[in-house]
Amino acid sequence: MKTNLSERVLGVFTLGHENVRLVLRPGLGGDFDTAPDDKGACIIRIGGDTKSKFRLISVLLHEVLEVSLHRLHARMAVSTDFTNSSDTFIFHMDHNQFSMACAMSADFITPALPVLEKAWRKWHRDKKALLARKKQNAVGA
DSSP states (O other), X not given: OOOSOOOEEEEEEEXXXXXXXXXXXXXXXXXXXXXXXXXXXXEEEEETTOSOHHHHHHHHHHHHHHHHHXXXXXXXXXXXXXXXXXXXXXXXXXXXXXXXXXHHHHHHHHHHHHHHHHHHXXXXXXXXXXXXXXXXXXXXX
């Protein structure tokens, strides 16, 4: 029996000239890691706890575009703050780089979105079932 909701690798999708892993994780928002500890492909993580499909898609689009712009050397840190705070980054690009980032992102999102949506719906079913079991166990204790 599952006692928590942990990260779920949903698949590997193409972003530009590289493969990127898409992961559904607990929490809200999203993040990415271009040099993961396992030395494998880049990882984009999307928080599964949002109740809004619109927000889920918005976070996916944000993270995919940000990785694309990072790979196109259009994302820069403007501070010596090493906290990895997202407000220390700016984007500077020409129209061609912007078009490339959009094309790279569309190539990733087109196959990844249906997989993410399906996993997100299952995530919420599993979360509901987990909460019901916890409630039942608390009553029976």
